[in-house]
Amino acid sequence: MKKCMMKVCDLVCPEKKQAFSNVSLSRNTVADRTCDLATNLYDQLMEKGKDFVAFSLAVDESCDASDTAQLSVFIRGVDSNLCVTEELLGFKSMHGTTTGKEIFEEVSKCVTEIKLPWDKLVGLTTDGAPAMCGKKSGLVGMVQEKMREENCAGELTVYHCIIHQEALCAKALKMEHVMTTVTQVVNFIRAKGLNHRQFKSFLEECGSEYADVPYHTEVRWLSRGKVLNRCFELREEICQFLETKGKDTAELREQKFLCELAFLCDISSHLDALNLQLQGRGRIITDMYAAVRAFKTKLCLWENQMLQGNPCHFPCCQSIKAQISTAVFPCAQFAEKLSVLAAEFSQRFADFDAQKCKFELLSNP
Template sequence: MRKGEDFVAYSLAVDESSDTSDTAQLSIFIRGVDSNLCVTEELLGLKSMHGTTTGKDIFEEVSKCVDEMKLPWDKLVGLTTDGAPAMCGQKSGLVGRMREKMREKQAGELTVYHCIIHQEALCGKALKMDHIMSTVTQVVNFIKAKGLNHRQFKSFLEELGADHSDMPYHTEVRWLSRGKVAKRFFELREEICLFMESKGKDTTELRDEKFQCELAFLCDIMNHLDALNLQLQGRAHVITDMYYAVRAFRTKLRLWESQMQQGNLAHFLCCQVMKEQTATAVMPFAQFAEKLILLGAEFTRRFADFEAQKCRFELLSNPFAFDVNNAPSNLQMELIELQCNDTLKSKYDSVSAAQFPPYLPDTLPELHAQAAQMLSMFGSTYLCEQLFSLMKMNKTPHRSRLTDEHLHSVLRISSAQSLTPEIDALACKKRCQVSGLDPCASSE
């Protein structure tokens, strides 16, 4: 990977998953920034791990990958992983061993992040509304687990002229499915009750107004969480934008908590429906406000590692409004020069914050280096998760004997973004193989 030689800063995103043959596949993505502050985001390596997957094993594979690509350790500035102990362990995990390696190489401090999308999905557990989702899942499983029940349910919805023709399944590993199932269940709650009663099932809980109010609240808050989740997904996201999306959501939570205390359901549409159908006294506004407070506290706790970088984020996203007194001493003089430059201020106003860093002149080397480090940071392991989805489509039970080498080649091509093959160089390495002389040719 020749581009790696030009990187002035780079970060890694690391995650692990098992393929259909139960082989652990370790994906390693790199996000590098060159001296022109151009960002390259590509698959660095995919390693098959046929033995154990301890922190030591993962570290050895990552370290080997970095060395094979001849990437300088002193240019490594960030590491993003999922929350597994083998990854996040401060002593024997990948994080701890990577930091020890950096100290041995006398490199700088390694900034570590727990995947922001994974963190956001885990925050939903603070609501402690599993009892609602458990009931929903049991009913959905009853309807869809048996073919006869499922066919009868779809026919039943068709006869009633319902807005939807079926119910989706909830899959735990698919974070967005939870909100979709809850919302569809809420929209079909009357039809579901009638169908369950036709099957001789007790629907006392399903028809309980308190249950339906809690279901409505769960639908609304999950809809907001899913919208944030989708906002955080995708390639080439600048980490500052992801951080500000989460910060904005925390601010929204405070607004919703205040409005909920006052009985204002402006941003909770399903709750509005229930409020119109039930007595006002039934809607537990105080209980829902408390849950919003708990959710906000969980966001604060889980995103503490991102909050600790707030100063660096603001330096990249809005350097002209940054208070020089709060800047690191090595950046203060250059920051003053930047803020007093009307030409650069005009350029900043005409482009987005993420597009501005390449316009920083060479006369501001410290700000240039700071921008390179921040632009190289991964906010999530989204690329790893996307690669695993591609892996499951390529290495299926019908193609379980696909070799590691072929799987790696297929996924490298599938995940490539800016890298292109050097066809001429590859062709020069090949020699034409002649199977035999032309029988029509002269024997002379």
């Protein structure tokens, strides 16, 4: 980086070359600068926190690559001018157990350090784990107990992360057998270096527009849709490659499997599009809830269309249906899947439905 900047300096501002050469990039200097930036940001957050009339917390606990539990605490506060501040409040490594009590202690420490009063806490979002949402020994129960001890008059609204809920809804489809087969195929191609190199060369020889198949990772919700779509597009090339390796491809060529793969590709693409709508900074819950309600309405429309044998919103299904007999394509089965998915959305988002009046007041005063 420094060598590059020196060359730029020679052309752009040679008189400043000495100033650039004096910049220290040692490990200690860079670490100190990072600490100074972090301290400054924290001080700014504390200053803004004094003006908060209300704030909410979002808490998530997940293991990293070394199996250490990492607890992240985000804060969103609003002042009297309706200026919203959204920031990472704390990031704690938990080397022992991660019970509700221990999580609460870390969250309580974050709130206390920034000198925020508990009576201004109005919302708490968790990842839905028992240690988080338990009414007595979980984080939610302990926060509510803490607010009672502090004689807080306000009501605490508790949510299960809306993006996580949406990802969990997909499990109601019960099409793991298709995903398992696809994952096994991808792992066979990607797990061994020789197979992977040969497959990429094979795709190049075939003149395919795709150069590879991606891995599927359970914790990366969007990876499933990407893997399914790529495998569907490359289904013929994958079968040919597996046959050169002496693998049985009878299941991959079955009409029933291809229909299920096409349906799973399409519905995963729709779910991924919704997931992306729910992500990002500055998203407010009324917009997110509106996106979920719109998706539930779409599911009803798609179910009716599927019952009529019209998969117009499912391009992969249309592609397969054109290749096989219309009578073979299981429209009724897929319509039932869409009905089950709609019911799962209604059940999982029942706590959001209970807040419908408040959302409508905020979105349309």
